[in-house]
Amino acid sequence: MSKETLTSTFTELRKGFLRLAMRFLPNKEDADDALQEAFFRLWKHADQIGSREEAEALTVVTVKNLCIDTLRRRNHLPTVELDENRDESISDSTAESMEKEERFRMVERIIELRLTPLQQQILHMKEYEGKKYNEIADILGMQEPAVRMQLSRARKEIRECYLKQMER
Structure with a gap:
């Protein structure tokens, strides 16, 4: 060309x-x-x-x-x-x-700007460190269902923000 x-x-x-x-x-x-x-x-x-x-x-x-x-x-x-x-x-x-x-940078930015520090910490332990829900709950002094709920909310927020960005 x-x-x-x-x-x-x-x-x-x-x-x-x-x-x-x-x-x-x-x-x-x-x-x-x-x-x-x-x-x-x-x-x-x-x-x-x-x-x-x-x-x-x-x-x-x-x-x-x-x-x-x-x-x-x-x-x-x-x-x-x-x-x-x-x-x-x-x-x-x-x-x-x-x-x-x-796209990876966009997701990182969403995590940094839109998730609470607790959600960031749980997401990091689950996705990057490969910890199980019960291990995360023990480390953070939380109930396992609360860890699952925080992670679910974090993933939902990431997904929604990502899709909004991709529509642009």
């Missing part, structure tokens, strides 16, 4: 990309900055992008990731260091992995 094709695709779809960025960011200037940075990143690898559809998909993923990174910096949330050479081998599998990474 030529740089002209990337430019024309980006220009044609710019309003849609801007709307996407504005769903994440509070003002138009930040959204414009995210678009400009996304275009710059893709421009360096325009000859590796195979089609207009791939250019559109990569732009969407890149814009979303840049918006999330901007919000994290602004809120002093921890970020994951990215491999600087990651953009040098853009392919379909890279686009898929970038999309998965973006």
Whole structure:
């Protein structure tokens, strides 16, 4: 794909990309900055992008990731260091992995912002540490049904917030 094709695709779809960025960011200037940075990143690898559809998909993923990174910096949330050479081998599998990474970040953000500290703690022990309900209950001094209820509410909140984000 030529740089002209990337430019024309980006220009044609710019309003849609801007709307996407504005769903994440509070003002138009930040959204414009995210678009400009996304275009710059893709421009360096325009000859590796195979089609207009791939250019559109990569732009969407890149814009979303840049918006999330901007919000994290602004809120002093921890970020994951990215491999600087990651953009040098853009392919379909890279686009898929970038999309998965973006979805994972979205879920992490929902957990950080929407769940209570108790729900976060229970979710961490169950999902990351693999503890059983009775172990979690003993550690936290709770009844097992209360642990199950907190986890159920946490999962429901994550699911609802995630689906709302994906509708945008």
